[in-house]
Amino acid sequence: MLTINENVFxxxxxxxxxxxxxxxxxxxxxxxGGGCINNASKITTNVGTFxxxxxANCATDIFLREAESLTELKKAADxxxxxxxxxxxxxxxxxPGFLILEYLPSGYSNSSSDxxxxxxxxxIHQYKSENFGFNNHNYCGATLQNNSRxxxxxxxxxxxxxxxxxxxxxxxxxxxxxxxxxxDKLLDRIPKLIPDKCEPVLIHGDLWSxxxxxxxxxxxxxxxxSYYANREMEFAIITMFGGFYQRFYDAYSEVxxxxxxxxxxxxLYQLYHILNHxxxxxxxxxxxxxxxxxxxx
Numbered sequence: 001m002l003t004i005n006e007n008v009f010x011x012x013x014x015x016x017x018x019x020x021x022x023x024x025x026x027x028x029x030x031x032x033g034g035g036c037i038n039n040a041s042k043i044t045t046n047v048g049t050f051x052x053x054x055x056a057n058c059a060t061d062i063f064l065r066e067a068e069s070l071t072e073l074k075k076a077a078d079x080x081x082x083x084x085x086x087x088x089x090x091x092x093x094x095x096p097g098f099l100i101l102e103y104l105p106s107g108y109s110n111s112s113s114d115x116x117x118x119x120x121x122x123x124i125h126q127y128k129s130e131n132f133g134f135n136n137h138n139y140c141g142a143t144l145q146n147n148s149r150x151x152x153x154x155x156x157x158x159x160x161x162x163x164x165x166x167x168x169x170x171x172x173x174x175x176x177x178x179x180x181x182x183x184d185k186l187l188d189r190i191p192k193l194i195p196d197k198c199e200p201v202l203i204h205g206d207l208w209s210x211x212x213x214x215x216x217x218x219x220x221x222x223x224x225x226s227y228y229a230n231r232e233m234e235f236a237i238i239t240m241f242g243g244f245y246q247r248f249y250d251a252y253s254e255v256x257x258x259x260x261x262x263x264x265x266x267x268l269y270q271l272y273h274i275l276n277h278x279x280x281x282x283x284x285x286x287x288x289x290x291x292x293x294x295x296x297x
Contacts, residue, residue: 007095008054012043015088016100020047037142042103050087054098058142063089063099065138069205069226070101072134076127076202081120082220104215111247117212117219118251125231125256127202132156134227140206143168143276147227153198156229158190161272169279179290186293193296194265200228207234209243232262236269267292 009026016024028044029052038055053063067089074083085102107113133149133156146160166183169175175183204211205225213220235258238244252258271292278285 008098011090011095012052012098012100015090016045016047016050019087022047049103051084051101051103052098053101054096056092056096058092058097059139059144060092060097062139063097064091065136066099066224068135069138069224072202072226073124073204073221073224076124078120078123080116080123082215082218084220084222104220107214107216109214112217113214113219114245114247115251118248119255120219121234122252122255125201125203125234129200129202129228132200132228133160138225138227140225140276141280143279145225145227152196153230154191154194154196157194157233158187162275163187165272165275165279169275173279173282182290182293182297185297189296193268194230198230201231202226203229203231203234206237208237208241232258232265233269235262235266237273239266240270240273268296
């Protein structure tokens with residue numbers, strides 16, 4: 001049974017026809033669960049099976065930006081990790097925006113897939129750029145990320161991540177004057193807390209356990225919010241909710257060891273994601289973020 005507006009199907013067929021240079025007809029659509037923001041389906045066509053993600057109530061360019069992240073990750077990925085191929089993306093206008101990807105069937109995790117995920121991520125973190133940032137601003141979940149390029153990691157993390165997000169929060173939620181003074185003190189201390197001389201490397205940007213899957217024996221990275229960063233930024237979200245086994249960390253270290261003192265900065269980098277969760281969901285994330293900020297003063 002077709003479960004998507006027929007106009008969307010027509011646009012999907014047209015986009016695939018342009019990409020594949022042949023006529024495309026959708027025969028069936030099956031809803032796939034798991035996402036908390038967008039709708040997702042497995043679509044069956046005369047030229048194969050695809051993954052379709054769509055939404056009408058989101059930032060107009062969110063699928064274009066996700067497509068950019070996936071394309072960049074695919075350039076960087078080694079054989080250990082799969083990145084689904086992007087076939088087409090569309091912005092939100094009078095009809096929903098969407099993203100059409102290679103369909104990869106789900107499998108089950110084991111020690112081999114944990115090792116491949118660690119090794120594969122370590123290789124991605126060796127893919128470099130001259131500057132921190134990315135081609136365009138994009139989204140971590142539904143939150144806009146300022147990816148303006150800079151050669152300074154201190155400047156990028158302090159201004160493009162923490163200060164930019166705090167300004168978004170001040171417009172939408174509550175931050176008292178006393179709380180903001182604490183964050184201002186922390187921002188002043190950033191140059192003393194994190195290294196400025198580090199290489200800008202590609203990161204997934206939102207790599208918690210729900211943003212990778214297993215297909216066959218291989219890990220697959222999905223729902224990225226990529227940019228070029230200090231790679232320790234990746235481990236903020238990895239360690240925030242757990243779900244990554246020790247073999248993952250060991251395999252990563254075998255390829256691309258982290259600095260011995262990286263854990264000293266881990267909670268500081270987590271602060272970005274805690275503040276983002278407060279911005280998106282409210283609740284106890286406010287006090288958690290403030291506690292982290294105070295711990296670095």
